[in-house]
Amino acid sequence: MGAGHAHPLYLARGSRIHRLAPEVKIVAVLLFTIVVVLTPPQRLAAFAGYLALVVVLAAVARVPALWLLKRATIELPFVLLAVTLPFFGHGERVDWLGMSLSVDGLHGAWNIVAKGTLGVLASLLLAATTTMRDLLHGLDRLRVPPVFTQIATFMLRYLDVLAEDARRMRIARLSRGYDPRFLWQARAFAVGLGSLFLRSYERGERVYLAMVSRGYAGRMPSMNDRRAPAGEWAAAATLPLLSIGIAALA
Known part of the structure; x- marks a missing residue:
């Protein structure tokens, strides 16, 4: 019962990202996801930059690309839903390969696929570099x-x-x-x-x-009270700050 409870998505690689405190990684991924969601779908260059950030993080964390792609298939139901939007959308339409597609539906499909994929990849990187027990400790330190x-x-x-x-x-x-x-x-x-x-x-x-x-009063005792130093917060802030910069430049 006292084990680390490493979930199936965790990859023990010992990288610098693995050694970061869980709360700083949770906040960094959350802010990155918010920036991605708030980016207008027409800014294609911004999404390319976000994907480049995820690729760099995966390389630093030594998470294989094939591992990420296999587990990212969890979003396939949403992708299949997005594929139907250009066919059933309203408004202006364009012809492509003999098919009549809705412009608004195309934008909506791209919006779902691009933002959903980036969110899933960022979440997978968080899970691959943090044990489940550490994730719970991080949420507890963030006053969840x-x-x-x-x-x-x-x-x-x-x-x-x-x-x-x-x-x-x-x-x-x-x-x-x-x-x-x-x-x-x-x-x-x-x-x-x-x-x-x-x-x-x-x-x-x-x-x-x-x-x-045995004295339980509504809160489990923590076996690790180490607080994230300012240096780790600064390192984790690199991801949301770079994503904000990409959005501004795009």
Whole structure:
């Protein structure tokens, strides 16, 4: 339970970005994303500059480009939605390869794809250079309401336990002839899901009572109280400041 809880997106590379305090990285990525979102879609040069910044950061953090591209496919549903906008948009239209496309739809599709891709890449870089435990510590230092960080902490700590419980219940169903290919056997799955919920709820109550009996008062003790020095804040500020400069020049 006291492990670092390195999530599947974390890459242990030991780069300078990895060694930065988590709160400075969270703030830097947040400000960068805000600048990207506020940039008008017509400023193509600005988006090219933002992408160059992300590429440089990935190189400094030693995060492989192929690794980023594979995990960036999480935005494919939004890309597919954006592709439909030029066909169903209103207003002025242009002909391209025998197709009538809406100008407003083209701008909207580009806006979604460009800004969504940059946001996803920046978030992946944050996840690749920061463990989940450090992310929670960073949010706590940024004065995020404790109820959110506590819920995330408990979810992180017991996610593997719940997954193992679900796996054992599935094996038990299969040993009793359960076959998920048949629709009429969905009742067994629903019953198992309800049982897993009740079991998890009861475990949570027992854990909470045990914590209260040991002095828990609504806030988990921090094992690392190191505050980010001014130098790390200055280094992290490079990303949003450069993005603001790119937006201004574009």
